[in-house]
Amino acid sequence: MAAPTTAGHASLDLGLIGNGSVAALVDARARVTWGCIPAFDGDPAFCALLSPRAGGGDYAIELEDFESAEQAYIKNTAVLRTVLRDRHGGAVEITDFMPRWHQHDRFYRPVMLVRRLRPLSGRPRIRVVLRPLADYGAEVPEQTWGSNHIRYLLPGFTLRLTSDVPVRQVRESLPFELDGERHLVLGPDETLTESVQGFARRAERMTVDYWREWVRYLSIPLEWQEAVIRSAITLKLCQYEETGAIVAAITTSIPEAPHSERNWDYRYCWLRDSAFVVRALNRLGATRTMEGYLRYVLNLATGDDGTLQPLYGIAYEDRLEEHAMPALAGYRGMGPVRRGNLAWIQKQHDVYGSVVLAATQLFFDQRLERPGDVAAFARLEPLGEHAWALHDQPDAGIWEFRGRAEVHTYSSVMCWAACDRLARIAAHLGLAQRAVHWRERADAMREATLERAWDEELGHFVESAEGRRLDASLLLLAELGFIDPRDPRFVATVEAIGTQLRRGTSLFRYIAADDFGEPETSFTICSFWYIDALAAIGRVDEARQQFESLLARRNHLGLLSEDLAFDDGEAWGNFPQTYSHVGVVMTAMRLSRPWSDAA
Known part of the structure; x- marks a missing residue:
């Protein structure tokens, strides 16, 4: 045998x-x-x-x-x-x-x-x-x-x-x-x-x-149908249906790069990652995921002052103590294997915008059996209050830095997005005074963030008010509606990111050293964000070419992990990664030719 x-x-x-x-x-x-x-x-x-x-x-x-x-x-x-x-x-x-x-x-x-x-x-x-x-x-x-x-x-x-x-x-x-x-x-x-x-x-x-x-009932694009369908099924499989929580990945402790000790437990519900999943599946018409997720969010036990953590357990656990599991040597022996994730104690201010963005379609989609109403809006308003209070305060940011806190541009923009969407929802519900209230706050936040985040000397947006670095989350400013994609400031930022963070068809999320040294692999979702940004600024042919190259790096079943090696395209990081499959769906939807072309 x-x-x-x-x-x-x-x-x-x-x-x-x-x-x-x-x-x-x-x-x-x-x-x-x-x-x-x-x-x-x-x-x-x-x-x-x-x-x-x-x-x-x-x-x-x-x-x-x-x-x-x-x-x-x-x-x-x-x-x-x-x-x-x-x-x-x-x-x-x-x-x-x-x-x-x-x-x-x-x-x-x-x-x-x-x-x-x-x-x-x-x-x-x-x-x-x-x-x-x-x-x-x-x-x-x-x-x-x-x-x-x-x-x-x-x-x-x-x-x-x-x-x-x-x-x-x-x-x-x-x-x-x-x-x-x-x-x-x-x-x-x-x-x-x-x-x-x-x-x-x-x-x-x-x-x-x-x-x-x-x-059969997914609203898929004309092109790249197989890739979109496989990603949609994968995202669906990452929702724990009993509560509605969506995990970032199915695994723990697959390192982001060989022997890097960047080994994290992703079997929990990051409110940010989940909001991306909800938006992707909403685009495909699979709205039950959103309904289940919002049920989860509204059932969360928030802190005494109404704050939200970046992540929770799939059964609403709010303490996710991090421990090493010594009986497991790790992926290819590259330990440690971790259970739990210390990010639960961090301040990540973009979380308020993430939840509001995930909920927004609830108020506008007439297909839903129970659309959002005034009572649901009232439950979201405290999130806007926190966004307003925190938009100019330092946090760990989208990349969850353990060793530094800054006023991160992405966090500020997401706080703006919370107030911007609340203004839109209030106007839709006919709540004129609340609409004015949130619009005034959103406008003030946008003006202040634009001033803080733009570096005149460098000629592009920067990752934080205190720094001069670039990071890939700046590629989302147009997607979020914060700035017009043809605005010269956004175009310049996309071009700077392409110069500094891109290697071939893949992107670093940032290149500055962090708590574990300099990053070694590409963060897959960032490569999709870059492709989307290229299309948004008019470089569609280039975007399509890079998208095809990235799709070719999926495994034999069409699945993606969190990270890819720049040299040989080997998959690293937890698997399968919801972020990465969100990228497949959103980018295909953006770049595909219309269905009328098939007639």
Whole structure:
């Protein structure tokens, strides 16, 4: 039998499967290497991606005498199909998904992974390797078993595998010839009420139908449809539907660059990142994500003075203490592996604008069952008050600097955006006095920010009132409506960023040294922002060319991480990154030819 598929050189050639309750990452050989139980921020029962020192932490279907593999999503779904081929002409198909469909006026989305195995040719011999771990890789869970199931006793949750593969063959990872279709259902400790084959087949059919129906109603652009659809599904899978929270990524501690120790836990809800996701999906007509997210925001327990943190847990947790998990050596052994994120204690003033921007469409979109009203507006106004008070105060900024605080231009502009949108909403609702109030504040903030952020000597906007540096967030000033894209000041800033921060078709978010030294990789969303800005200032052909180049750097399944290496395009940072997939959607929508061109 071939050795376990623990490749010596891991990569982010991974596929994402999920259902709004739980998610997992599957490598190119159909090995589950990451998956937290019972939710996105839970204990990673499958943690092989981060090199558990004790081994294990995976769920593989290993083919004897393996030769090659091919992998793709079933079109317009989150169902993943992998084919493994051996050296003798044998082949096995592995179909992986997490069930999701409408049932009893709600969504059926259990903590469950279903795998269907089917021989395609020859006499393939396989073995099932199922080795969950507990306590962030530190413990091997106790097992019990019955005639057709195995139970893994994780702390606080018992996983139950029900299968028509003989129990002993799974328990002891014994090889066997796959002479017919087999099914493995890993989920809650509940007895299936039908045959495992019947359930798996029905669940697959209904899950495929759900995703295809969801995709059918997306308002996608004419061009780059495949990329947009895959990004939309990926963004959808990053929302924890029980509360509406949207995580920044599914993983923790994949370094932004090799051996950089820029290893962060992204399994939480950043209000800024989530607002970008909401705006992208709104553009596609998928407004339920916005409705769920705003429910989450309005249920947040804010501080005693009504302030908002930059991020919260997916179940509204407001304390996300940061700790190292020593039982995990890290991605390619590049620790530390962190649980929690200290950014929760930071002051990031753009958060107020982020929430208001995410909520704005609620008041204008007539498709919504429960559009925004005067009461909803009243709940947003305190955010505007904070934006007004903080727009000229130092903070950690969008890049979450741990070692310095400045009056960051992006934070000031987002504070302006909060008041600007409140003025628009008030006018739409017929609240004339409130509209005047917020418009006066927004205008005053804009005038002050323009004066502070413009450096006459340098001839471009700068990242902060105290500094003379550039950062990529300045590319958003026109997108946010703060300045006209043809304004010479914005054009000059885009050109300066292209000169100083761009390397090839990718961008640094900034180049000045921070708490961990100088950045080494490109921050993917910034490359999309630059492309959008090029188009906005009239350099559309150049923008389209760079967009195509960036799309070519997605992995084989169309997914993107947070960062890309400049030299070889290798993916780094947490995966898949919602920011990056927002970039795919927004840039494609901006650059695509109109549908009338297809007529």
